[in-house]
Amino acid sequence: MPIRKESATDFARLLEASRSAAALSGAGCSTNAGLADFRGAKGLYNSGKYDPQKLFDIDEFLKEPGYFYDFARDFTQQFKKIKPTFTHHFFSALEKTGKLKGIITQNIDALHQKAGSVNVVELHGSFWTSRCMSCAREYSYSEMEPKILSAEVPRCGCGVVIKPDIVFYGEGVKRLGESVKLACESDLFIIIGSSLEVYPAAAIPDSAYGKIVLVNKGPVNIKAERLSLNISDDLDDFFMAVADELQLSV
Secondary structure: OOHHHHHHHHHHHHHHHOOOEEEEEOHHHHHOOOOOOOOOOOOHHHHOOOOHHHHOEHHHHHHOHHHHHHHHHHHHHHHHHOOOOHHHHHHHHHHHHOOEEEEEEOOOOOHHHHOOOOOEEEOOEEEEEEEEOOOOOEEEHHHHHHHHHHOOOOEOOOOOEEEEEEOOEOOOOOOHHHHHHHHHHOOEEEEEOOOOOOOOHHHHHHHOOOEEEEEOOOOOOOOHHHOOEEEOOOHHHHHHHHHHHHOOOO
């Protein structure tokens, strides 16, 4: 039996036995959609165009929001082009079966929601919504896109800067307690496309007392003995094979 089919069969059996699965997704899900990994070879952190420490620092944003919005215009151009991948749709379909109780994500692109997932816990927030830093008026992405593309610094009707609902350095991650609870209550915890290098997200699998499956290309910061399955494969190709095994309509 080919290695991928064997791994897909093993994973499908674990899913069939599970009553309460949860997942943690990282940048690998987004790179397959065409969004460059910030830490990848062609990513923001290695491009030299922006200083990531300055770009995502809340104090710097408060001092000079235009620097961040220069990046946001670049990001928006990418965001307009990307669509959910098969992997995003697979986990949306899995949630509809009742097997998957929720998906925790480190990504800020809202692709899980675009694919139809409902219980998405965004640790780092997303560009999907923004809000005024004074009156707290919320803006949808469709409202913000023309503002980002046309104004040096988008401002609310009250005149104050609008901030996207992403987590900057110096701010606490969102919904960490909910993420830990999901991991703790799962009997199967699935890590997809994450190297587990960024904390506190990297520590969430420590709260998973059930079986843990890792699907990722490249090294991951987790002890091998914690894993019931360790799969190094392209995410979309692998989950297509799993969907076939489960006869899951995606």
